[in-house]
Amino acid sequence: MxxxxxxxxxxxxxxxxxxxxxxxxxxxxxxxxxxxxxxxxxxxxxxxxxxxxxxxxxxxxxxxxxxxxxxxxxxxxxxxxxxxxxxxxxxxxxxxxxxxxxxxxxxxxxxxxxxxxxxxxxxxxxxxxxPSWFMQNFTGDHLHARSIREKGTILSATGEGRVGFVDADDIAAVAEHALTDDRAPGSDLVITGPEALSYGDVAAVLSEVTGHTVTHRQLTYEQMSDHLALTMPAGFAALLAGMDRTIAEGAEDRTTDTVLRLTGRRPRSFRAHAEQVFHHSNE
CATH class of the missing domain: 3.40.50.720 (NAD(P)-binding Rossmann-like Domain)
Known part of the structure; x- marks a missing residue:
């Protein structure tokens, strides 16, 4: 046995x-x-x-x-x-x-x-x-989520760049398969949601779902780095601001089939995630 x-x-x-x-x-x-x-x-x-x-x-x-x-x-x-x-x-x-x-x-x-x-x-x-950026960044305890709740604003240096935001539940589902399937999938698994959205798109969805206006305020790389450095080490703040800059340049404008391929179901959309979070919290 x-x-x-x-x-x-x-x-x-x-x-x-x-x-x-x-x-x-x-x-x-x-x-x-x-x-x-x-x-x-x-x-x-x-x-x-x-x-x-x-x-x-x-x-x-x-x-x-x-x-x-x-x-x-x-x-x-x-x-x-x-x-x-x-x-x-x-x-x-x-x-x-x-x-x-x-x-x-x-x-x-x-x-x-x-x-x-x-x-x-x-x-x-x-x-x-x-994984791409978490949908929970806008609805949990992330800086973006706190800024949305307190000021109705998302601050980023992403410009009009788009991201295949992914639900943490879908990441966990992929992790489960990677850990327990007979064979580990190996290599690197890029995990995204079903669509690529700009931060402006995210603000629009949140405005519609919550009924409260949410806007995206675009910052420069330097402004974003300084903003992040207020709450974290300067080196890590610069790294994150640099990631925003690569988003603005189009590096994250993609979707993959990883969730569907490993779990057998489609990844959740950002709108579905937002509706679950905010409609559930209002019940």
Whole structure:
């Protein structure tokens, strides 16, 4: 009789991690739900984990043979802490690693791109999820969402550039398949929603769905970098503002079939996401 697979989910209380834990446990998978401040999670074993505290690694990895990797937030050089952890994960028996990266960062690129580039040499079974920007950025606790709630404004340096915004539920669905299918999909999986929208388009949809006017205020790269630096390290603020600039240049104006191909269902549209969030909250 084979031993059931155990998945370590890092960032288990985060946007994609929490959704992934619910999916895995609902299907009877064994899950170690890791976070800096562990709390009871139905159907999972909660463990403490901190990227910057290597003493938490061994307990988190105990018994796990696959891992979902969420990089440390706001770190311009996550490889510094992630690569030593991955070496330890491999030594402890982890066979498959699924990394959450970004559509804007290729293998070998800056930040988490360095971790992406290293995965194939560390694990035989691996996958890199490269989702586009999250729809939840406009409806959750992101800077954009807070700005929308407080000022009715989205600030960005994206100009008229378009993005294939994706629902975090769809990212979690792809992650589930990447972790539990007989074979890891490998390579890098660019995950988008069904359509590419400008930030102005997003503001228009939110205005229609909520009944409150939402506008998109266009900033320069320098203005956006300075704005972000008020709430995060300057280096990370510059990185994010630079991503806005690449959006303005058309780098994210695309859609992919990744969600449909791996899950068998179409990704959710931004309008459907907004209607679910705001109509549900008004019930």
């Amino acid at each position: 084979t031993t059931p697979l155990t998945t370590l989910v890092l960032g288990a209380t985060g946007t994609t991690g929490s959704r992934l834990v619910r999916r895995l446990t609902a299907r009877g998978h064994r899950v170690r739900a890791a976070s800096r401040r562990p709390a009871p999670v139905r159907g999972a074993h909660s463990v403490g984990f901190d990227w910057y505290d290597p003493t938490t690694y061994e307990t988190a990895l105990s018994g796990a043979d696959r891992v979902y990797l969420v990089p440390p937030p706001a770190s311009p050089d996550p490889a510094e802490v992630m690569l030593p952890f991955l070496e330890q994960a491999r030594a402890s028996g982890v066979r498959r690693a699924v990394l959450l990266s970004s559509s804007a960062i290729p293998a070998g690129g800056p930040a988490v791109g360095q971790v992406h580039g290293a995965l194939p040499s560390l694990f035989e079974e691996w996958a890199v999820l490269r």
